[in-house]
Amino acid sequence: MPDTSRQIWCCSCHQDVQAELVTGAAIYPHRRDLAHKPMWRCPACGSYIGCHPGTKNPLGTIPSPELRRARILIHDLIDPVWRERHLSRREVYAAMSQRLGWTYHTGNLRTLEEARQAYRAAREIVRGIRGGARA
Numbered sequence: 001m002p003d004t005s006r007q008i009w010c011c012s013c014h015q016d017v018q019a020e021l022v023t024g025a026a027i028y029p030h031r032r033d034l035a036h037k038p039m040w041r042c043p044a045c046g047s048y049i050g051c052h053p054g055t056k057n058p059l060g061t062i063p064s065p066e067l068r069r070a071r072i073l074i075h076d077l078i079d080p081v082w083r084e085r086h087l088s089r090r091e092v093y094a095a096m097s098q099r100l101g102w103t104y105h106t107g108n109l110r111t112l113e114e115a116r117q118a119y120r121a122a123r124e125i126v127r128g129i130r131g132g133a134r135a
């Protein structure tokens, strides 16, 4: 297989799909800042996932639009926790995994139910920090 095609789980199609490598220009024609960013797109439904910075490695599964929004909301909760150094990034993900009972990566969320559980866990972690308690 050339590296322009890769099997990735599509959360909208509920199956592994042969995702195609495109650039941001194909998905966001008006975002010049994203024009050269590699993204993997589902050929069936058009959903897509970005890549780890500087690589063509997908950030995770291809989310449905709803799941994409949910992942962003979760990042909005947990990213400030490590950015503001309340915990290390590793500790945040460890705390999420501990609360959820499964190894947590935002990019690996496959369903809205998983995302809801993750959101609740993230809220508990943030509350623990804001309340001054140990997370």
Ligand SMILES: [Zn+2]
Residues within 6 Å of the ligand: 010, 011, 012, 013, 017, 042, 043, 044, 045, 046, 047
């Ligand atoms: Zn799809």
